[in-house]
Amino acid sequence: MKKGIGHILPSSEAIFVDRGVTKANQLLENWNGEDASRFGLVGLPLSKTSISASGAAGAPTTIRKALSAFTTYAIEDEIDLSPRMVTDFGDVSMHVTNLVECHQRIERSVAELYRLYPDIIPILLGGDHSISCPSLKAFAQARGRVGVIQFDAHHDLRNLEDGGPSNGTPFRGLLEAESIKGEDLIQIGIRNFSNGMVYHQYAQEQGVKVWTMKDIQHNRIEDIIAESVKSLENKVDSIYISVDMDVLDQAFAPGCPAIGPGGMDSQTLLSAIYTLAQHPKVHGMDIVEIDPSLDVRDMTSRVAAHVILQFLLGKAKAGN
Template sequence: MTNFLVSPTIQYRGGKADPYTFPLSEWIQQGASKADLSIIGVPLSKSSITFSGAHTHPESFRKLWSSFQAYNWDEDVELNKLQAADFGDVAMHVTDILQCHRNIAGSAEYLWREYPSTTGVFIGGDHSITYPIIAGLARATSKRIGLIHFDAHLDVRDTKYGGPSNGTPMRSLLEKGVLRGEDMVTIGLRSFANSKPYRSYAEEKGMTLFSSNDVKKKGMQPIVEWAKDYLEEKVDIVYLTYDIDVLDQCYVPGVPAIGPSGVSPDELFWSAQYLGQWSKVVGMDMVCVDPTRDVRDMSSRVALHVFLNFATGRCL
């Protein structure tokens, strides 16, 4: 087991002009230490099917920490009930994607072996990172893992056509035997973003699939509540993955695969807060934000608020 973590490009040194404020940069402590929430950047986007600057997202995500307060007005909750630590970034190989994935898996395994009670929060990066993170989690815990996957795409592309990419993490988890299809729930799938053969593959493997249209008709709340109840009886622990392109393109201009008819930020934030209260959830990621195509950090701000709502749930 090897720790591949390196110092992040942005580090806050403390100090503020107003003693009555409590920005995220004061709450999230620098350096690896035991914490309730352990944040790790995963700056990989060479594995994206289309051009993506998602490797710059961990830096953009951290830049925003000085702009937001660690206080949820609606719930009247201060996040300093929890300890949060920035463990830095996973070191990336310049050209070798498989080595990058090994580094990610090794860092995830290290985190959960050294700090088995922490919740890992991984900042992507493209969606290829989810496979090695969960593989590392599986090695560290040897437990049956459930997955709730928010995404416009199935991500079950055949790895024979292009190798491991942001379109293959769910297939890799299945083919490598890390997860069972029956333990995977995907929410937010969109028309004209997936193919019929890959839908058939996912269904044959036993994955549970909800489209963005299902969310519109049934509501996010009953779908997520059903997913929680369904997995509660089947698995030991649960991982959450949020591909920010599950949202409608009007909210997130800085995702590589923008598209109409996605879900709303409020729906996604509700899901994060609700699932944050579930003790079986041990980790999460936010992926596929490309700051190089964003507008005023709109997409990074959405990803950050997914995390903040999840943290709120942990406090409730």
């Protein structure tokens, strides 16, 4: 703790410090310009590409802050994450008005990250879901054939003609750019009254595997994950997780711009991430679609912070 005057502490310091507790935000180390940990966190604060009104650009800061609400110790696994540091590279600066330039900046920046650190495991914080298109393009260029496991209420396969690249089009953009194959995209949590029929048909035509909320209600999430990984592991070089927080029911994620009933509960999502992270081919993740201005006591950002911790825990558990 930094030296202060009397009991006056710098504003960034915790008011109470317990020597027996390490807060999860202490896992983040600012990049020193040279070395990097195995895990790298990057903020992608873009939400002007959202179809609905969204302040998701503020989420990277809020999620980082939410980590301070939790400790590094997982009591159920008896694992302390504190040795597994995460290099925080900061946020990609966005152009004020040019949305295509914003996407290009994301792709160039993430590609440069992989050039400098070829084996780094990225944890990318959106922003809206449009950030997944440029970031996954860079990921695929660096890591070969990529399988994507997407947690989402929506297909995000809208056409690119009506409104250009948006948070409704990232996986359509990736498929049309041939950055991923339809057979390598698995969507989990798709639910009623959140998609158009034409886009469900497009998913089927492209060979996308879709697990609806009804499927989740009738199957253990661990079994769904096991089947999903099994279908990908022998044909892809890397697996990437994309977590759209609106996969959760509105009761668990009030800070999502596109809230709705009938979604997943938070424990199911956390179990899925924990299980996925243990696979050695899972090499990256993004978390998107949180608007802190709509949230209640940072509930949604706190779930996102737990997603990060479960991801790290799964990697620690598997020793990979």
